[in-house]
Amino acid sequence: MEGQEEPRKRGDNNNDKPYKGIRMRKWGKWVAEIREPNKRSRIWLGSYSTPVAAARAYDTAVFYLRGPSARLNFPEALPVGGGGCGCDGDMSAASIRKKATEVGARVDAVETAMRGGQHKAVKEMKARGSVDRVDLNKIPDPEETEGGLN
Numbered sequence: 001m002e003g004q005e006e007p008r009k010r011g012d013n014n015n016d017k018p019y020k021g022i023r024m025r026k027w028g029k030w031v032a033e034i035r036e037p038n039k040r041s042r043i044w045l046g047s048y049s050t051p052v053a054a055a056r057a058y059d060t061a062v063f064y065l066r067g068p069s070a071r072l073n074f075p076e077a078l079p080v081g082g083g084g085c086g087c088d089g090d091m092s093a094a095s096i097r098k099k100a101t102e103v104g105a106r107v108d109a110v111e112t113a114m115r116g117g118q119h120k121a122v123k124e125m126k127a128r129g130s131v132d133r134v135d136l137n138k139i140p141d142p143e144e145t146e147g148g149l150n
Contacts, residue, residue, distance in 0.1 A: 046100070
């Protein structure tokens with residue numbers, strides 16, 4: 001039944017839990033965790049400043065646990081690299097946790113910077129127009145660095 005949303009079982013407010021697999025702590029941090037298949041235990045995926053970062057960490061873990069058929073919060077941003085999905089071989093809970101926390105931390109840093117948690121120098125450089133978007137997957141080229149190390 002596509003297009004039809006299932007009724008929520010807990011809480012009527014959609015702002016309580018904007019994405020699957022995450023929740024907000026009393027003090028405002030967002031946390032992600034996922035239940036291991038066929039077990040009662042959970043894999044802790046970390047604590048994040050933004051719900052998007054927590055949701056991306058969850059997406060990474062669920063993709064590695066359940067493969068391409070997993071229901072993701074952000075299906076357009078599939079996890080890339082690192083051997084595909086967990087369907088070709090069992091991944092340990094520790095390796096899934098590691099991959100998910102790496103993605104979550106990266107997204108959290110970008111989200112926090114975009115929301116104004118930037119360092120003063122970065123804000124000044126943006127005001128001057130000398131900062132471009134950085135590709136986090138690109139290895140820096142020493143010839144492209146400005147000023148070098150003094």
